[in-house]
Amino acid sequence: MPELPEVETVARLIAPRVTGRTILSAEAGWLRSLGGPSLADFEESVRGATIAHVGRRAKYIVLSLTRPGQPAQPSGALLVHLRMSGRLHVEPRSLPLGPYTRVALQLSDEHTLRFDDVRKFGRFTFTEDPLATLAHLGPEPLEGDFTGEWLHAALRGRQRQLKPLLLDQEFVAGLGNIYVDEALHEAKLHPLMSADRVTKAQAERLVDAIRMILSEAIAREGSSFDTFYRTPEGQPGSYQDQFRVYGRDGRACRRCGATVQKFVVGQRGTHVCPRCQRAPRGVGA
């Protein structure tokens, strides 16, 4: 599913098509996608609101709402999390909803903002206070405060394995299974190494790798390798062509030629070049 680059792509492409539109009504094909409230309560929260801005925080697409007549006054936000298989897109109202459309908002310009989600893990929720709802999230890896110095300090004293820590959205926001594997390979760090054994130089390398990989992936509109992730225009991203290790187990490392290996870390498939990424002591593979 979508990680930061994919979510960023969706937010950017959706923005010009929904900003300034007013929400006329809401429908839900799967109530749980709304994250708790009834459809009636959800609709009451959003009906008549105008989508003032579309942004991204971590893997959430944030649609900030205002009320007509008080454009300077925030009126809550829609938080869309695509999880594994969610798609957010805008279609003409005349186009029938699909079998996987979980939430649909009728907009004031004859279009419908649709949330489709095969696996139903995604969420399309309303919050009165987006800052509070998103307050638990860690720093944005593409912002200026995500530095090698910060990372080194944040890792100090933590006994966790590096990969699960990087996947923890409260530690750093936006990374998922693909880009963590890619960044660890680029920085030549093993996913199982203990966080507090990362040196300052390694932390700087890792920050550089994360920022570079995420930026390149955004430039290529994310990664698509099955029918799930598509941009709101229906196009696949192209960053999958650049994968260093993800999904390349059994093939040659692009940097050194050794065979990429796959194993499981924290129930997630994990890809590593055994030559570029030296295993910590006591780890066989």
Place this chain on the structure above:
DNA sequence: AGCTACTCCTGGTAGC
């Protein structure tokens, strides 16, 4: 604190 297992869901595909 940090690890593992389990859960939410469906569809594609590898393997037999």
Place this chain on the structure above:
DNA sequence: TGCTACCAGGAGTAGC
């Protein structure tokens, strides 16, 4: 061909 088992980009919860 057809069936089954397993796998998937996420993340919350519970138990040890």
